[in-house]
Amino acid sequence: MACKACWWFYIMKLVDLIDTVLFVLRKKDNQITFLHVYHHITMTFCGWSGSKYVGGGQSLFVIIINSFIHVLMYGYYGLSACGPQVQKFLWWKRYITQAQIFQFVAVIIHSVINLQRQCNFPKIFDVSFLIYGITILMLFSNFYLQNYIVKKKRREKEL
Numbered sequence: 001m002a003c004k005a006c007w008w009f010y011i012m013k014l015v016d017l018i019d020t021v022l023f024v025l026r027k028k029d030n031q032i033t034f035l036h037v038y039h040h041i042t043m044t045f046c047g048w049s050g051s052k053y054v055g056g057g058q059s060l061f062v063i064i065i066n067s068f069i070h071v072l073m074y075g076y077y078g079l080s081a082c083g084p085q086v087q088k089f090l091w092w093k094r095y096i097t098q099a100q101i102f103q104f105v106a107v108i109i110h111s112v113i114n115l116q117r118q119c120n121f122p123k124i125f126d127v128s129f130l131i132y133g134i135t136i137l138m139l140f141s142n143f144y145l146q147n148y149i150v151k152k153k154r155r156e157k158e159l
Helices: 002-025 034-054 059-080 093-116 123-158
Strands: none
Touching (some): 002 034, 002 059, 034 059, 034 123, 059 093
């Protein structure tokens, strides 16, 4: 069962990657950032390698937390597609980004704990999760800073 969950997670990462490819093909340059492309390409690889080599067990932590975040994200995107009458109630986008950042911190902590324990989970995957968690945390933190802190200060200056 846990192995099947890993493969379904990988399939969802493929869907995310296809979404990115469609952005590129439709020339939606405002939606294509280094963070977006890097995240979807690397998560597709992580989903595949995790499913193939370490499906289940320790990998489920990452899958569960990431899937929960995606439910929030796609719920937000679905509501925002409902038009202006709904969009005015969508003030909470920044909190989704905060939840994503929390997710990466949790994955980093999880990886550090696993590296200190003796278990059969391959250490190379813990090291990989740790390195990936740090890089993606830095990218998402920069995104948050630029979009919610710097822009807010710029708007306040303009007033």
